[in-house]
Amino acid sequence: MPGSRRMILKHVMSNIWSRMHRTKQMPSDIMETPLNRCLNTFDITLLGIGHMVGAGIYVLTGTVARDIAGPGIIFSFLLAGSACILSALCYAEFGTRIPKAGSAYIYTYISIGEFCAFVIGWNILLEHMIGAASVARAWSGYVDSLFDGVISNTTVAITGELHEALFGRYPDILACLVCLTYASLLGIGVKGSAIVNSILTTVNLCVMGIVICVGFYYANLDNWTNIRGGFLPYKIEGVIAGAATCFYAFVGFDSIATSGEEAKNPSFSIPIATVVSMGIVTLGYILVASALTLLVPYYDINPEAALPEAFAHVGMHWVKYVVSLGALCGMTTTLFGSLFSLPRCIYSMAQDGLLFGFLGNVNDKTQVPLANLVISGILTSLIALLFDLEKLVEFMSIGTLLAYTIVSASVIILRYRPNYDANRKIISSPTSECSVSTSELTSPSSEIVNLAGTLRIQYSWLAPVFGRLQAGSAVYSSVFIFTIFSAALCIMLQVSNRELEDGMWWSMVLAGFFIFVMAACLLVIIAHHQNNSVNLRFKVPMVPFLPALSILCNIEFMVHLNILTWLRFFIWMVLGMLIYFLYGIHHSKMEDFNSSYSVLMTSSEAVKEKWGSTTRTNIKQTLFKRKASGDRRAIIDGEDSD
Template identity: 40%
Template sequence: MGLRAITFQAVVETFSRKKIVEFESGTKLAKVLSTLDLTALGIGSTLGVGVYVLAGDVAKNTAGPAVTVSFFIAAVTSILAGLCYAEFGARVPKAGSAYVYSYVCIGELFAFIIGWNLILEYLIGSATVVKALFLYLDELSDKVMSQFFEENMPMTGGGLGHYADIFSLGLSIVFAVAIALGAKESSWVNNIFTTINLLVVITVIISGLWKVNASNWSISEEEVPPDHGTGGFAPYGVKGVIQGAARCFFGFIGFDCIATAGEEARTPQKSIPIAVVVSLLIVFFAYFGISTVLTMMWPYFLQDENAPLPHIYQEVGWPALKYVVSVGAICGLFSSLLGAMFPLPRIIYAMASDGLLFKALSIVHPKFQTPFMGTLIAGSIAGCLACIFELNRLANMMSIGTLLAYSMVAACVLILRYAVDEPEKKFEDKEELTFKKYFTQMFHRQSKIPTTLTASVVAWLVLAYFCTAFIFSGLITGFEKELENAEPWLLSIICVLAIVLIFLLLMVSWQPKSSAELTFAVPLVPWIPGLSILVNVYLMTTLPSHTWEYYAYWMLIGFAIYFVYGIWNSRERASNKNREEKENRLPHDKNDNLSESHM
């Protein structure tokens, strides 16, 4: 395994070193998951905290009754990302999700960055859900557990909790053991939790129809308390709806775990696209229905941001339904925990199998056919985070990793759609790529089939689009007051950048596309992946500065592991060296044969 010092040449190689996926090769993981299992996994990991907490919180503090529109915008954004995931998941049905996607078409270093971000997302996601589950159960027990821990296990320190939450630590380990015992068994339990969760959501929507009052969407400004907007359907204005959409978007995070489990699917090319799209649609209708009922049953400014559904049923005189909702909330949170924790060891397994993380993490249990050690370690770390930290300081870090992964997948879809077809590579003339050839190809398409030149042009255009989108989004989020005041200089710059973004995608669309047949393809390429990148980048720029600081620390740890260990133990690096040695031996073998024939 040897730890060695890094060299400049080794770093340069990581940018171009790509993973070669062998579609016909076997896998050590059990292929037991059906389309229904993957769909339930996607619904379970997504439909949890959003229904039972997010809807009331966003309605009260950010968007008012227009939270329904916010959820619609967030759903459209998520479906854009979901379509890209569906195409790439059908192309590369390997455990690892966006990590494998970026490894295949971009390069090893970028793939490690994405994989490390996904580990962060699922670690904090698991810790957040297990903490929420503890707090919900604690609330139902009149805070007996928290009072006991605070009296017997108090803690002090910046960012730490007030007490050691041993319950969350234990629950996280129990779930990790359950997942380690087998993918099919854990998916079966998840299907039960998800079914109960959906039944409760349907019960809430149908029962709420008996108590809805349309006047709650048109409350006059005189009836609204201070600091709660101006009343009506959108009391916080268009800005509130957009900000609400940014918050609601994080209620859709989790569907990418479907692609992560692709290597354990029976028919991944078929199952992954169907599961992604169906799960996102079901989750959207659940969020839309719940938020509509919530804001029509009770005024938006009287919502309870922590537990809106039990609060409303208590207020309207239906306390029995409060306990039905509580059962659904617990099942939903259990399902979310399973959905957040299920993909985590599989990301670790994929990276360790490729040699980028320590090899021990890739060991598959011979009986249970799961990454046993990686699952237990991941569950223990998530439990420790939930045990000692106040997770509100870390929650936004999950968003950075997710949004960056979504953006990279959309970029990968663009690059692969315009990539050189494998059969054509053998017959392509190798020529020097000059600036003149790049410039000519961008504005005057000379080839009707993809070549190295056209693929390279698309890659540079996608990079330029990503950078321009970041500047465009940064200006919008950084100069909100100037934008509200319609400052001419700012509007001029934004309009110019918007035209540049459209023109960059136009130039991409002028390039020849790959003729490879796909079981599922994103429609309207390059426009849908381009829009997905823009929206994801915009949401990244809305995150607070301290989140970027924590993110930097996490990436420093990751780079230390990669550049000291992973870069030298990469399986692709070893494969490349073996291929080069064989190619170098071939000319010598031919010369030896010729000399022997002359003799």
């Protein structure tokens, strides 16, 4: 009996493991969608710019410049922008491959597996909820400052203060109402929302132009050179810590990928919109930060109203009202971006069965997932009502950085995995048992597909180690090991920074070992053939080096986050695991595919007996040819219908 129980437990655990790692197959009609494909390249570009240029430039800049990086904030924005551009390029390639809502979630589902996809999707929901709520609180705070604190003082007088550490000083009713109002506006349809977003984003960019021009006109170079601490008062550590915080200012670019299912021509629009929007936003942030720190010494910056107070310092009081207009427009578009992306991510996960089915419904009239929009508006309004802005920003960063890391890793994995046929249909490896297609077995391009993920001739000396592995599996393992050792290196740089500076031998040896393993992983990856069977309009250049650098940068930013932020993230993940293992894993649309596969394979012995010496591989290939053609009964009965 104990042996039987162990066998049953082993079977159950094996089944759960295989279900957690099943990958999604995209339909051949990938452009078909119940959503409205009406967005052009201009709309999507302004959607990305509007989502990024908001609270980050009007609220975050002052805090980072005064307390973290000083004038070195321009390098913080440059580092954060460069790291985000690496991730954005990976998103752009996936957006070209897979024009579906869901962003990093759907990309991970296809390249790595269901469990990792759910983890990423769950964190994307957190990112957009907290992103919308934090911007709503910043919007409310800016309006309150225009009225000299009347709104906050009145609210505190009526409701009293909240004394919990995670909560804000008072319940922000205005921020709550802002979330509900903008969620209602998004319900009119995606094209109408895009027009409103484009107008507000244009106004915001004009205001940024005024701030930059006036700021440089009144610039004082002494504020960079002859102040306490000089240009880098917080040294390089402050620049890096500032970059980890400034990263928040760029997180909106994934809304571009989320719009893939509503883009007219996603294979063209998404990469163009990604590159253009990231370039404009990075340059804009650097120039605004430069103007701010040249106007006033960094230690005199008012973090609550950095730009208005800076211009008041040089007698330009009228700019205060221009900046306030731009701030409100910018925060509105950022809020629009988060509330635009959130219901579409929920919709994508519900369509796959990982979230509750009713969340996958789309309104016939507006072609918008209205139920998701209502739920999104209510949840973000409650978060904005109660929680503190600074805690929200930190909490959001973990999920965002994790998603960017997984997407960068997924680009490498898919580049070296033979999983595309001549029709661009995403399938499993040609040696896989679960997805052998007739076209792949017979098409002239199948030899090219089979070559992907195999060793190059010049690296044949690695054949004794990797030559017998399934195509692509060596690259998959190398990416995983590279990510683990990147995390170890970043943690060591954070924890043992002083020992490294002092040249302690053990720290140098350990860091050298980590770097050696990471370099070896990259060598193993480049020793294999890439998958060149798919002609994409955009591909990330210098693979695997740029995605690997993106992984390293994202992890470096993650280790700089507060330990309490990690604890809150763990609680959020526990809630997500309950939903996945109690609901998602059993209702996944991939469950139906696996069930039909099991029914087909139960008859393999009968088929083998009929065909005698036929190899097991040929049996499986024939079974799936029959399955693809719908001749399921003939297979089960062991009848040869050819």
